[in-house]
Amino acid sequence: MIQKGVIVILFFVLLGNTTSLMAQTEPEDIAMATDEYQDSFYESLKQKGIENYDKAIVSLEKCIKLKPNDAVAYFELGKNYLFLKQYKEAQDSFEKATQLDPKNKWYWLGIYDVSFQTKNYPLAIQTIQKIIPFDEEYKDDLISLYMITNQFEKALATIIEMDAKFGKSDDRNRYKMQIISQGNFQNTEINNLINQIKQNPKEESNYVDLIFLYSKANEADKALDVAKQLAKEVPTSEWGQVSLFKTYLDSNQADKAIKSMNVILASSKIDSKIKHRTLNEFLIYVNKNPQYSADLEKAISYFDNDPNVDVAKEIGKFYHSKGQFENAIKYYEKDLKSNSETDRETNLLLLEAYTQAKQFEPMTKRAMTMIEIYPSQPQFYYYAGLGNNQLKQFKNAKTVLEMGLDYVVDDKALEANFNIQLGEAYNGLGDAKKKEEYFLKANELLKKNK
Template sequence: MQKKFFIILFLVLQSKSALLWAQVEPEEIKLDTDQFQELFYESLLQKGIENYDKAIVALDKASKLKPNDATVSFELGKNYLALKDYKNAYDSFESAAAIDPKNKWFWIGMYDVSYETKNLSQGIAIINKLIEFDPKYKEDLASLYMGTNQFEKALVLIQELDETIGKTDRRELYKSQILSQGKFQNIEISNLISQIEKYPNEESNYLSLIFLYSKNNEEAKAFEIVQKLEKAIPNSEWAQVTLFKTYLDNNDAPKAIKAMNIVLASAKIDTKIKHRILNEFLIFTDINPQYGADLQKAVGYFENDKTVDEAKEVGKFFHVKKQWENAIKYYEISLSNGLGDTIETHLLLLQAHTELRQFDFVFSKAIALVDTFPTQPQFYYYAGLAKNQMKEFKKAKDFLEMGMDYVVENLDLEINFNIQLGEAYNGLGDFKKKEQYFSKANQLLKDKKR
């Protein structure tokens, strides 16, 4: 009986010993935690000095101590991404997100890899997840739709963002790219009509719709929208464009001029529209010259416009109509602005004064221009022509002969030089040279007609 007791006691002690061996001492738990922290901080240190490989080694060791730690997986992803090891980077971020799907930074890591690898389809799937965290990622989604040519989805999203948070230059650029393909324009037209009904005081929707209708040559529809704009926002500068035309057609000059000045002073209205309005008023002024001062004021709005020398164009309009004084006035405005081809403007001005037989001015102007542009034969020509008309034939001959040396491949100018030289020698009594130059001019005229 006593022997049996000892055997039982021995078995109990043996089982307790086995249990003790299976348990981890508190010191050992602390040791593992300390080792994990040391490895983790070592990885951060190595990453900080761009030793990404060493950081990964430290994180791998730490992962063995804590196999399902989302932070370790996230740090692994960042290091792999820095090394451009995109597959491992994505897998690491994905593992982190699987452990803790509510941490948006893990999804951002996956998105960063998709962006770097230009995997736009993958990026769309991830960005839709990120939108659950923050709606601002819808901006990125619009860009991804554009990048994958999903234009209809992009347009619907752009319309939503325009309405909820306002327009941006980037989205407006995207929209213009989409709408350059006609098949999407009906979607935008329907959207704009809806927006005008919802927000009748939002001017930009009217303008976008007017633009689309005009682009599609649907002028009647465009005009209808302008009329709606005018009623909804009477003070709209764009509404004045239509009002100007209406007043002008009704011969109501004071109101047309008022509307025109509002349009020309506006920073919102496209320059092409302003030029068109000025041209319409120019034609009106030709029939109603009493508004000449208003025309001159209107031209003044374009003095800093580098695209078109409006003053010169108005001068040319009057030039064709042989209204020389008006032409001269606008050529001088053009020259004072210093825009465009000033040589052409000087020549037009000299021709207008020549038509008025103001030869003293023509000569003094031409001489000054010869000094400024010594290789331009036209200015010598006008100096010679003026002196011929002033009966100073010797000076005329000298200027014409000097200028002739610069005439190159300009048949009309060569003919004119020969005619004026013939006139000069006729005035000097040298009839032989007179005939020589007139004959040369006649021969050039025949060559021109061939």
């Protein structure tokens, strides 16, 4: 955030020469040399206080006539012009003050205020660099100016310098993430973090930032290596559990791996990509060791409110691809219950899994429900027809299949399947002629689809 020179007005009686006072005291803390000067100066402060800036300027011009080389009066003059948004006059007055007393940071801050308000950022940068020798923390302002002017390389270098000297800050971290999100500055930050870890191996935040960058760049192995190093140097770190989990899993120490996994998944600090990878590795393990299925259920619950990935659906797909249809059904149903009962893709996957598992009653019920929600989607009619045929509800099958067939467009395979099921329905109804008619039609469609 851009800092502004906030000037507290304190009234002091002037006794002696203004230049004998400390160089970095507030200009208004300096007393007047003569009664006439003093009266005019205090009058300017009074008029400024009640926002009569024009009158304050008149009084200050009297002061300058009395003491032409008085930096304080020029500084006050600049402030009043600035309040009136007369930027050129304000800048001229502040510049005169810096010429008379170049070692007073308040005078430079006057120019800085003008340059920032007028969006003259090159001048703002030039000016802030003259203020930094008086107060190095103004480099944070310089970082902000570099960000505004898209000088990201200079901004990042200054952020690294300030972090090393004063410790990290929220503003600097935000700017850093903004810079390295562009990609071309990631290597600079990676090298910086590697050096920071070498210099201070017990500082957890550097490891975490480095893991984040590697994870974002899809360099999971490097992220894991950093996590291993973190676990060794800072055993209490939640991020360190990422490494320990993998180690325990590989050595078949399931109880320890599950304990580490639960720490990872419950952590508010650990990146979601790492969490998803952890869960996926445990899923593969549970597929070979089904006695830990209850722990998998608990792990999935951590993702119930994940806005990015339907974890239960993805696990359903995993079991689906393995031919474990009952497990797939369980997770598809879980996903629909916790997310959206009407999700089209998940429902189609579930209906296919029901078919493979020969669970025709729930399949038919769900397909009929989905027809009400998606009345023009032929797949739901197909599954409803198939289910009714398997349940020997041939009349219902015939009705729903004939309705759905009207919605099939440019899909020979699906159209063939509709005809097969219609043949089955007519067969069940005892109409052999219609049965043969639909089977022949299905056969022709399958030939065309080759």
